[in-house]
Amino acid sequence: MTIDENWYSEAARGFGMSLEISEKLHEEQSPYQKIEIYQTKTFGRLMTLDGLTMVTDRDNFVYHEMMSHPVLFNHPNPKDVAIVGGGDCGTLREVLKHGSVKSAIQIELDECVTRVAEEFFPELCESNSDPRATLLFEDAIAWMQNAKPKSLDIIILDTTDPVGQAKRLFSEAFYTDCLNALREGGMVVAQSESPMFDKELISDIHSELNKAGFAEIQTIHFPQITYPSGWWSATMARRDQKFGDFREQSVIRKPFATKYYNADIHRACSALPQFLLDALDAN
Template sequence: MNSLGRHILVEFHGCSSEVLNDVPHIEASMLKAAKESGATIISSTFHHFSPFGVSGVVVIQESHLAIHTWPEYRYAAVDLFTCGYSVNPWVSYEILKTEFQAHHGSAVELNRGQLELLEKSDIDLGDLRDTATQKLISPRYSRNVWFTDRNENIALSIRHKGDRIFYEKSPYQSVEIFDTFEYGKMLTVDKMVMCSEKDEKAYHEMIIHVPMLVQPDIRNVLVIGGGDGGSVREILKHEQVESVTMVEIDEAVVRASREYLPTLSAALDDPKLELIIGDGIDFVRQAPDETYDLIVVDSSDPVGPSEGLFSQAFYQDVYRCLRPGGVMTAQSESPRFNQRAFVELNHCLKDIFGVASVHCYLAFIPTYPTGMWGFSFCAKGDRHPVQDLESDRAAQFATAHNLQYYNAGIHQAAFCLPTAIDQMLNG
């Protein structure tokens, strides 16, 4: 041995883009590479960067294995550093090349700490040289794996337990469920947070009870999206509802929610619900005029299969399908995380429903980037979301159903926008 450590700088080319964007797979591959090389694993920390890329490190008793990936280029850069010669980093290299499905790889090995250039000194450890420190204690392995939802300027990271409890790449999108430490089970679509067990009620109670407690005569409801079932659960708390039609494009979302998110999905078996797996845009286009009292657009962000749900043509069909006096609510993005979509959707809805009939309101959802999320209340008529609220009835309803976010005061306050956001929409 003529050096303190071996350092291999690795580049993998032509890898699987899907693998390089998959945090649990990469973490498992890196742990396998460390273990098979003879290393003692101490901890692992991995982050996903939405929409592309993973960074992570496996700390080993003998040093570390680190990685960053660029799925869009099918490229990964890996750093294998081992102290001494008990661990063989080239074993790790071969394992990772296979796991990442690389067409080819290149590596250069450096000897770190050339012994002929170093002078060893005596170190007085003082009180550390006691009996306890002489005992061989196996390090306890800790796992630190993070899901990150981000754009080019803002990121939200949520720590989870490492292994996905559901994953499927459907014809439309990647559907995953993670078990997080702080928020329970969390559903994501294309690496974006959709909902979590702990804070989903803020979203679902506000998108549903705001319109339904303003318009008490809602009988027939259409939900576009909402495959997790949370919106349907809240709708069916209103006894006057006679029928709910839910159109969800991705069966995988429904199946995953049924199995792993029962607190959200229980109402998907209610006899009042007609569940249609299909394209909500096509459904609304073909629906008869003046059919529904309430339409709820419970969509994901405006990418992939949800992109068309942010178009003028879609909302013109929504307007046509509403009965006179009917209302619509839609999730309308974050004024801070996706400002352009937030503003453009608001202007689109005003063009269709009329300026006086469109009202933005806010809720605060910790697992969504920035925590501040927008909704749009639109009326086909003169229904006003604050002036027409019966506060006593809303308060009684919230108490009777043990609502966790919605109450009469929150309903009214949600429409009182911060000055900067009001100027953003009306300036």
């Protein structure tokens, strides 16, 4: 097969990922970015923002499960959750599978992303009308600055890449606002890009979280086929204590199915490759 105009391609840093397309289903320019939806041949539907892959039907489960269940099953009793970004609503759906959660607030800048997701990825949005869910469309930086102190148990930073305005979401100042909004024992988790391509960024995130005063910081990693390098990470930090044991029995007995996450994966996902440990140690 040849990569031609029948493929969607994302290429940067000398590496390209392509998905074969059967048709383009939608295109719009929101106030913030160009949103496109394609029907792929083997990955279901694909959403891109400014030409970068955000979500496909086939592989989004890994990312959404790994952005939510490791922190939620680590916390002893997560009640109040905030999701920054997350416009496709897949993370919100995973969060609301936890019976302990009383409130999940999603703060996404671009309402168009969520409206397009509701139309083209209805299964990711199936919990949007859950009475525990609140969907806000505004600047998360300002929202976090004004958040009530010690009002949240978990903050999930389901953001785009640290480019342009989104850079501020990877800074000590923003992490300090997150820390102040967390209750004792609270945790933040940030998507932290590719271990292969972005180890310096992952190091920087550790530094910024450390400067913000988090007590323990831990990167986890997982395959993510359609993101650059096919390998992705998230970095978790806990406000004022070590992560300690996770709720293993709750994972084993969880009343919902997962496709990637399970108790063994929970234990395994924080085992870091030697080159990444070396990069973090050198920082």
